[in-house]
Amino acid sequence: MLERLCNSLRAKLLVYSFTSSLAGNIVSPFLSVFIFELAGKSFLATSIGSQLPAAISALMSLVWARISDSTGKRKAFVVLSTSTGIAASIALSYATSIEQVVAVQSLGAITGSAGGSAFSALLAEKFRDGRGEFLGRYNAAGVLGGFLGSLASGPLYSAIGFRNLLRLNAALNLIPLALILTVPEENSASRPTTRDILRIPRVPRRFWRLYAARLLMTLPGAIGGGVLGIYFLKYLKGSPELWSTVVSLTVLAGLSSIPYGRLADRLSTRQMFTLAGLGWAALYAGYYASTDPLVFAAFFIFPVWPLFWVAYSKALMDISDETERATFYAFEGVLSTVYGSAIGMASGYLADITSPRLLFLVSSVAALSAALSVRYLLPETGQDAPSSSAPFTAQRAPSGAS
Numbered sequence: 001m002l003e004r005l006c007n008s009l010r011a012k013l014l015v016y017s018f019t020s021s022l023a024g025n026i027v028s029p030f031l032s033v034f035i036f037e038l039a040g041k042s043f044l045a046t047s048i049g050s051q052l053p054a055a056i057s058a059l060m061s062l063v064w065a066r067i068s069d070s071t072g073k074r075k076a077f078v079v080l081s082t083s084t085g086i087a088a089s090i091a092l093s094y095a096t097s098i099e100q101v102v103a104v105q106s107l108g109a110i111t112g113s114a115g116g117s118a119f120s121a122l123l124a125e126k127f128r129d130g131r132g133e134f135l136g137r138y139n140a141a142g143v144l145g146g147f148l149g150s151l152a153s154g155p156l157y158s159a160i161g162f163r164n165l166l167r168l169n170a171a172l173n174l175i176p177l178a179l180i181l182t183v184p185e186e187n188s189a190s191r192p193t194t195r196d197i198l199r200i201p202r203v204p205r206r207f208w209r210l211y212a213a214r215l216l217m218t219l220p221g222a223i224g225g226g227v228l229g230i231y232f233l234k235y236l237k238g239s240p241e242l243w244s245t246v247v248s249l250t251v252l253a254g255l256s257s258i259p260y261g262r263l264a265d266r267l268s269t270r271q272m273f274t275l276a277g278l279g280w281a282a283l284y285a286g287y288y289a290s291t292d293p294l295v296f297a298a299f300f301i302f303p304v305w306p307l308f309w310v311a312y313s314k315a316l317m318d319i320s321d322e323t324e325r326a327t328f329y330a331f332e333g334v335l336s337t338v339y340g341s342a343i344g345m346a347s348g349y350l351a352d353i354t355s356p357r358l359l360f361l362v363s364s365v366a367a368l369s370a371a372l373s374v375r376y377l378l379p380e381t382g383q384d385a386p387s388s389s390a391p392f393t394a395q396r397a398p399s400g401a402s
Helices: 001-036 043-071 075-091 097-112 117-128 131-160 163-173 174-181 195-199 208-236 241-264 269-289 293-300 303-322 324-353 357-378
Strands: 200-202 388-393
Touching: 001 043, 001 097, 001 131, 001 163, 001 174, 001 208, 001 241, 043 075, 043 097, 043 117, 043 195, 043 208, 043 324, 075 097, 075 117, 075 174, 117 324, 117 357, 131 163, 131 241, 163 174, 163 208, 208 241, 208 269, 208 293, 208 303, 208 324, 208 357, 241 269, 241 293, 241 303, 269 293, 269 357, 324 357
Parallel strands: none
Antiparallel strands: 200 388
């Protein structure tokens, strides 16, 4: 009986992964273009419309993570997040100005951020045996859904328009919402105190060297990643159908994380970061040199992002063994999102006064510099020796970069 219930839950969560990814990737290839048009074709306004909600979401995710950890509740937060996403998608489909876009997405970010860490914790708690096998299948279901969603987005964009794509996204997300509602609720009834919510976790000092390297590695994407879709469609005059095909192939290339994972077990974090930096330097140089959408697409689908992300996730996971996981990851998320938002808005301003193509050249130089710099920040071996813990004193592909 218990095994049957477990198998049923696994099946539900696999469908959840597939449908969530399918719905998200139907709209994601063209969201930046939609915001760009409503922003009067200003890259700075587009960046603010994208980055401000992301910063709010990161900050609020920390609060929700603390409440979830303190109460032991998971399902309620996932339901709240999914419901918010559905409502926000419908509201966004009626937006007629950049101010309305920012308002809808910022308000949605407050409660829409509730489900991230809670869902990760839910998976960990529901599956204590055979995690690796299940997570592999869960990730594969998400990649398949993302591939099909991205592939369908271009023809649907041309046939029904982006506003109807947003409404379709909301309708499809009713499926994962219904599935989560059937997951058995936790019995915990604890109530968090203000001290529980605001308490800062302690993390090893070695985190900061890894994180400094992470900031350098993600700088190229923060500079040039936000304009890739706009540049492809508006400057290179690529078709929506071609762009959706390119994005779908990039999603499918996420399966490269499997061989990259094996490589991460053999090489040090420094070596993996160096390879990723060199790869991004070549990619952004290719974007800068491309004058044809097909040439641009050939560079775009090359999977550099999974190479970096597998190495960083592995190193971060090792550090998280020594502290409170949900809160630790939420703090890392706040740091990264605030950083990315600041760089993204500055890059939007630079694109407005110069050209988006220049951002690709700057990103290529930044990637090459990062590949060289991490050799001094990180040790040759895979990990630093464990050190004493210290409290945090500061406040974390997307169509952005392959």
